[in-house]
Amino acid sequence: MLDRLTVGRQGKLPTAIGGLFINRFDTPQPPRHVIHDPVFSVIAQGRKRLSVGEEIYEYDPMNLLLTSVDMPVLAEVAEASRDQPYLGLRLDLDVDCLGELIRDPNLPVADGEDVSRGLSVSPLGASLLEPTVRLLRLLETPEDIPILAPMIRREIFYRLLRGEQGARLRQVATRDSQTRRIIDAVRLLRERYVEPLTIATLANEVHMSVSSLHHHFKAVTAMSPLQFQKQLRLQEARRLLLADDLEVTLTAQRVGYESPSQFSREYRRFFGLSPQQDRKQWRQGR
Numbered sequence: 001m002l003d004r005l006t007v008g009r010q011g012k013l014p015t016a017i018g019g020l021f022i023n024r025f026d027t028p029q030p031p032r033h034v035i036h037d038p039v040f041s042v043i044a045q046g047r048k049r050l051s052v053g054e055e056i057y058e059y060d061p062m063n064l065l066l067t068s069v070d071m072p073v074l075a076e077v078a079e080a081s082r083d084q085p086y087l088g089l090r091l092d093l094d095v096d097c098l099g100e101l102i103r104d105p106n107l108p109v110a111d112g113e114d115v116s117r118g119l120s121v122s123p124l125g126a127s128l129l130e131p132t133v134r135l136l137r138l139l140e141t142p143e144d145i146p147i148l149a150p151m152i153r154r155e156i157f158y159r160l161l162r163g164e165q166g167a168r169l170r171q172v173a174t175r176d177s178q179t180r181r182i183i184d185a186v187r188l189l190r191e192r193y194v195e196p197l198t199i200a201t202l203a204n205e206v207h208m209s210v211s212s213l214h215h216h217f218k219a220v221t222a223m224s225p226l227q228f229q230k231q232l233r234l235q236e237a238r239r240l241l242l243a244d245d246l247e248v249t250l251t252a253q254r255v256g257y258e259s260p261s262q263f264s265r266e267y268r269r270f271f272g273l274s275p276q277q278d279r280k281q282w283r284q285g286r
């Protein structure tokens with residue numbers, strides 16, 4: 001179905017179902033820095049690799065990926081070809097729907113598990129694959145989408161809550177959980193990454209102590225809040241340099257750096273090229 005729905009197209013493709021995206025790549029894609037949104041993701045063909053800090057996650061048609069918080073990652077499509085393209089789909093997590101489900105007294109209790117990291121890979125079972133395929137089939141009968149899509153999405157989230165990832169998703173949808181506070185901290189960093197936020201200010205805004213914020217933030221995202229902010233700044237800087245063609249000094253100022261030389265050093269350390277070299281290479285490759 002994915003092959004048929006994506007023929008003649010490449011990349012991440014939106015669909016008529018809100019929050020559902022389908023993907024196709026006919027060649028492996030080199031590693032690139034991205035902010036990975038909270039999603040449930042499945043691969044039908046091919047293989048993908050994500051790096052978060054020192055950790056590497058690989059998934060394929062036998063496994064699902066669940067990201068419960070915005071995560072800066074290094075992502076690559078590791079296996080794809082013209083004869084066997086990379087084919088996958090991703091469904092944005094709906095926190096409101098998850099919240100409704102966990103408040104339902106009929107929802108069975110999930111087994112306990114380690115719920116620290118905000119990104120995980122686990123086996124894809126038939127009970128979750130089956131509604132995922134039904135959701136995909138709706139793209140071929142668009143008149144059914146308004147009525148059936150919300151029902152099938154709810155079933156998918158129910159299956160996720162009942163599965164290996166259940167405890168993690170319960171924390172995401174529970175207002176007073178530590179994970180939810182970290183999600184709030186991530187949101188504040190994304191909204192105000194240009195500002196010189198201190199850990200104390202951030203901790204106060206999400207009602208945590210400084211030590212608790214630092215500990216739980218690193219447990220969920222594999223990096224400290226300041227490392228997270230730096231990655232947000234550098235990724236936005238690269239977008240400004242390549243897409244908007246801003247000068248290096250102005251770019252540094254736009255993303256919160258007072259020192260252009262410090263910006264250039266950290267840019268090279270993160271992307272492997274200086275800002276000028278990166279832009280030159282990108283222009284040559286277009």
